[in-house]
Amino acid sequence: MNKEIIKTSFIKSIPIMCSYFFVSLAYGIMMEENGFAWYYSLFTSLTVYTGAFQFVLITFLSSGVSILTIALTALLMNSRQMFYSLTFVEDFKNMGKKKLYMIHTMTDETYAVNCTLDDEKNRRDIMFFVALFSRCYWMAGAVAGGILGQLIPYKLEGIDFCMTALFVIILMEQLEKKENRIPAVIGAAVSVICLLVLGERTFMPVSMIIISLILMGRSSKERNGENLECHHTE
Amino acid sequence: MSPYRIILIILISAIITFILRALPFIVFNGKIKMPDALERLGKVLPSAIMAVLIVYCLKDVPSDILNTGIPKLLAVLAVVISYRLKKNTFLSIILGTGLYMILITL
Structure with missing residues (x-):
């Protein structure tokens, strides 16, 4: 057995x-x-x-x-x-x-x-x-x-x-799902901006925090948007 | 870096990873559902973080275009195209890494 x-x-x-x-x-x-x-x-x-x-x-x-x-x-x-x-x-x-x-x-x-x-x-x-x-x-x-x-x-x-190759492949797999596309673009954009502004040594933690905040804001907005469509916050 | 610091860093990483894996058992005891916002974040965070990591891997591209920038971008292109065509992780890693290793010796 x-x-x-x-x-x-x-x-x-x-x-x-x-x-x-x-x-x-x-x-x-x-x-x-x-x-x-x-x-x-x-x-x-x-x-x-x-x-x-x-x-x-x-x-x-x-x-x-x-x-x-x-x-x-x-x-x-x-x-x-x-x-x-x-x-x-x-x-x-x-x-x-x-x-x-x-x-x-x-x-x-x-x-x-x-x-x-x-x-x-x-x-x-x-x-x-x-x-x-x-x-x-x-x-x-x-x-x-x-x-x-x-x-x-x-x-x-x-x-x-x-390592780069592995990450590119993982991302490509994730991008097969439509809902991952915007988060990936946000991730790429924020980290490139942080890299250019802050430099190679410090951009990682800063961009990760900013991205988490943006995504958290987005997901709570999405939920509100389901029943309060005219509620504009920006 | 001293061996102690190396081991300390590895252990910190291990503890954080274990706590994350055990979190549903510790905090929620498996009975209560995760907060909605956290669950939504968990779904979209991985692809955003992966994009950051790729930028991290390519961080020296703008400052050193000729020596590492162009070889890295070409190798990434090789990985993307080969994975699109063959869907074979191992093949694409070997191909991209091999190409990069050749290009930087030129």
Whole structure:
């Protein structure tokens, strides 16, 4: 019976394996190129365990920005995670000791797989093994990348671009949804203006705060607009 | 940067990320629905933040057009076009990064 659950979980996790192993391989290489050996990659993957933010963290670690900027970026970049665990509150609550592990291992990809599970009887066990396997793929890729980066004798100048490429692809996926388009334009416009006005070192936290405020204003306005259409505020 | 500071930064990031993941359990105890405004914000924030991150990655484009600016923009273009055509994350990352690494040596 247990074997069956593990087999199902593994099959469910194969798409995650393909994306996690290679993305974290790139992560491990980029860490190594920035002077952080594989054990730092492993430690970060073990404790933080979030795709895009781990990449940004490399540039923060190597450029030495303030802890406030790091905390704010972590907060805003990972805020979506709370909506994921919200979906599975009932499942996780009934998983005993595994609950904390399930909360910690919730990512975009495991969320997507969990949403496809309809096997009522074993769904919680499958969720657990999918989470476990996915985390292993991620850590294995990070370590392999670190070691690979060490083995390659010459400096991989420009390897950091893999982060840019990853973000462009994530954004393209998000833009498939119409409601994401205006927020993305706001994000791009505000951050470009902040970059040109404030310079490279400080524009990030400032633009993130401004964008959050604009989006909050927009979403509360939208709600008012539903029944109070003539109520003009500007 | 000292190893202690590196570990401190990683741990701070880990704690913030964990608290965010656990927030529905801590604050709302899973019973009450998230406030509407927060839920709406959560839906539109990710794409806005991703746009900021791309600008962050390209932040040295205006100050150094020739050496990094043009190679970065061309590589971004390669990623966009290849992903449009093939929808393959791995392929587009390799292609864009490879192109960038070649262009900056020219």
